[in-house]
Amino acid sequence: MAAEGIASTSASTATSTATADTTAEAISRKRSLWPSILRWIPTSTDHIIDSEKRLLSILKTPYTQEQVNIGSGPPGSKVRWFRSVSNEPRFLNTVTFDSKEGSPTLVMVHGYGASQGFFFRNFDALADRFKVTAIDQLGWGGSSRPDFTCKSTEETETWFIDSLEEWRKAKNLSNFILLGHSFGGYVAAKYALKHPEHIQHLILVGPAGFTSQDDYKNEWFNRFRASWKGAILNHLWESNFTPQKLVRGLGPWGPDLVRKYTSARFGARAQGSGLTEEESKLLTDYAYHTLAAKASGELCLKYIFAFGAFARMPLVQRASEWKVPTTFIYGVEDWMNYKGAQEARKLMTVPCEIIRVPQAGHFVFIDNPNGFHSAVLYACRRYLTPDPDSQSLPEGLTTA
16 A cells, blocks of 8 residues: 655745655655766756756646655555565655635646656646646656566556556545546556546547557558568567667757757647747756656556557457546547547447547647647536536537
């Protein structure tokens, strides 16, 4: 069972200040004797937390930041989160925003290669209607980064699902809305399958993991996979060569690579509302430090997905077991195919709808935040209004 202690910091504005009395050993941030400019990889846990504070400082809603103690492993398990004999506790970095009394609770889970700060464009708007809590999954962002030595898909899923459940126990949450993006959508869906009793509604945003390689009938991809280039990339995938390893390998040139990516993806080539210069700078800094830190949760990739991001244990195979009402949200330009959700819906026995947001790609909540907020509010209308059946689909959104 997760330890009861929760080391916390709080903010009266959108910044947080450290409290002195915390489990210091477990969450202490190791400082290097070398200044950042002289390190090959110019980052540290300090840098992650500080860059998170800077990114969230542009928000208007006060929030609390916590390091939530989830213990050393699931209750009764002989396998620690990190396959160690150590009883050292682990922590999930968590932010919770001030909300109106009686607001429904919305828990937000980030995707692969991201962390909770990627929702920075959404926190203010959503906190106006929900009690918003966002986490860094185990092994990501400002959370603990234990050695990742899982050896199977089942074990890897357990790493994320059980750490989320221990976090829920430590926070004493139940009857909440769970939102997951991309890989976080996969984790949220698997969690809902295992613990449906705690969830009011499931929102899956561009979720990964609904289709398998065998279900994908794309001639171009099949030809590419059979080519020498495809064979090399497949080998790198199976060798667990992650994008984060490239960022680390570039050392002091890593920040520039991340800057070019964020500028291109969320700026000049953005599908919808591009980032401002300040937003781009803050997100780039934050993304770099979360990507360049110690490898941990990122190493799940090859166990959950085959080359091409096809699920090894597709969610569609368990759609008939779904017990939680579900809304899928996709950007119209999302590379994640919404047809997998359509196939799953055919097998579900619970309410399910699929909403598409214009002028948005895979990061729909960054590309078109207003459209994303409208989709979330519509998905949760039964918890927000006394007459949900009178609500019509917001203008610009479409259903599939």
